[in-house]
Amino acid sequence: MSTANQTSKPLEQYIHLLQEKKNIILQGAPGTGKTYTTASLAVRLGNPDFSELEDHTKVMEEYERLRKEGQIAFCTFHQSMDYEDFVEGVKPELQGEHITYNVEAGIFKQICKQARTTEEKDIIACIDDYLQKIRGYKNRREIPTISGKSKLLIWWEEGNKTISTRSTLSQITKGEQHSASPLNIEKVKARAIGEGVENNWPSYARAFIKAVKDEYHLEDEASTKPHILIIDEINRCNISRIFGELITLLEADKRTGSKIHPITVTLPYSKDSFSVPSNLYIIGTMNTTDRSTGSIDYAVRRRFAFITLKTDxxxxxxxxxxxxxxxxxxxxxxxxxxxxxxxxxxxxxxxxxxxxxxxxxxxxxxxxxxxxxxxxxxxxxxxxxxxxxxxxxxxxxxxxxxxxxxxxxxxxxxxxxxxxxxxxxxxxxxxx
Structure with a gap:
């Protein structure tokens, strides 16, 4: 049997396990090939047509190509890393003589967003199409607020840079077509792709974005293109603290696209609705001799499959x-x-x-x-x-x-x- 066949057989088993479980950890003593195996797994999963896994140089070239295209992301866990670095957090920014505070997405939120994007149904294109559906007051729609306790009227007057919105509970004093809370279209679009916020009416903006996603079934149609997040030294920090409430969302049946128990949560800083797409795969690595940091608790272990690489x-x-x-x-x-x-x-x-x-x-x-x-x-x-x-x-x-x-x-x-x-x-x- 050739070396390539010997190498590919366990690799294909790992791929199958990763596709089923969604999250795996490669563990073993230092020098057992965890880093290279991780790269090979990411390449094989990210590009199923790639067949030259026995060629180290070509594997790494393909790895770099997929990384640049956003299909692969890499990070290393360390003891000072936290939820704000990994998921999202408020970061200060100096603008002239003033300091502003913005919500910034961490690597996990970024790769989830990248995996969720589809070529056929881009959220920006969907917003533009939706505006045509609610063009003019006569085509106004009634949508639920984020809390679900009330509703909003929404419509768009052609040529306007804002979306007209009004709570159905508000008292009309300036005419039926008056909008007391207009949404800036460009800011709504920026918020929809995670690159900005609608500051004036953020809860209304979120309600509008959700209405668009529901209209075009975007939450149910995650891209089928695999995306891989590699977490090196995954045991060198408190994983439960870093993932926070999202630890439950890692399970295969809790992800967007699952027909069993898909779960969406509201993030604490941006207040965005968030879910983990089913086409995101997580590969962690850990040295079995490294006990200088905390061990992985049972809640985390249940959500990962463990593969031990041995000296060979x-x-x-x-x-x-x-x-x-x-x-x-x-x-x-x-x-x-x-x-x-x-x-x-x-x-x-x-x-x-x-x-x-x-x-x-x-x-x-x-x-x-x-x-x-x-x-x-x-x-x-x-x-x-x-x-x-x-x-x-x-x-x-x-x-x-x-x-x-x-x-x-x-x-x-x-x-x-x-x-x-x-x-x-x-x-x-x-x-x-």
Whole structure:
């Protein structure tokens, strides 16, 4: 079986899982290929016709193309990130000598908006068409307010830059066609696409936009083009706090377009109606050894499927072309990680401490991929050895007196032979 087929089979399984669940997290030890697998998943989902998944360069080129077109968005969670950064928040803006405060959409709200847009039924075009339907007072319509407790009369006089609106509860004193609360058309359009607000009558503007969406079934017709949000280091913050009330909307059956339990909420700052489109997919990544931050709670876990990526020496065999470098890289890999799951003599197995699984402690295969002997030595000196030292320092691995001998050998791109080392020491002692 070819490498491409070996790679594509699990990838297709992941794609199927992602299509069903909508949200997945790739977890594993550092260096197990989470970043590249994420890119491959996003490309394969974003462009089903792309077939060159075994070519790293072409995958990343296609990834960048989809990112520029807005189908892929990327962010990294960190401890100071919050709801206001991710969903929406009020941000100050200096205008001359004055400071104004505007509601700004975060990356999640932006990608949801991008996924919701359709080429056939653009909200701006729908507003223009709707204005023609309510042209003139005789074609006025009665629409519900956002609260649903009262109604509005709406109509448009051709040539006007405003939409005429009036509450059905208001007392008419200036003639039947008087509008006490006109809506600026351009500002209504800006609000509809999330790029501005109608300041004078915001609740009426929202009611008008909802009426247009209901008229053209826009809330029920999310684009079928897949959009992907990648969240790197998803466990390095409080996910429940960042998503807030939107955590429920992540479920597949709660999304717009679902025929089961679609849910819409009102956002706290903009007061916009908000839902998560069914064509948005979330891919998170997390290192299983990273316990410096809070763990993922059960409410979040229920909404994600978890895929564990393991260390794989076959990747090293495939990626390193030079026979000598490949042989040495594989030898060090096996000395550190073991030759299979049952190998208890490896460096990791003999140094295991705490409650970590053995697989979580292994050094990922990407740390061993090098084109030359010098490159392999550099990776050992500046990546692998420092990583293992950090594990020992944090108590993830238990330190032992012979560790420095291992590190010295690996820094030279070689395996440590304990028997040879012990014999050499004994000979040296007897000569002394």
């Amino acid at each position: 020496p076959e990747v090293i065999k495939t990626c390193i072309k030079d026979d000598k470098v490949r042989t040495k890289a594989l030898a060090i890999f096996k000395q550190i990680n073991g030759d299979g799951a049952d190998d208890k003599a490896s460096f990791i197995a003999t140094h295991q401490a705490g409650d970590f699984d053995l697989e979580d402690l292994k050094v990922g295969h990407s740390y061993f991929i090098a084109e030359t002997q010098e490159a392999l030595q550099m990776k050992m000196c500046y990546e692998v050895i420092p990583l293992l030292r950090e594990y020992i320092k944090d108590g993830i691995l238990q330190g032992k007196k012979e560790d420095e001998k291992y590190f010295a050998a690996w820094a030279k791109g070689e395996c440590l032979n304990p028997i040879t080392s012990e014999t050499s020491e004994a000979t040296s002692d007897s000569e002394a």
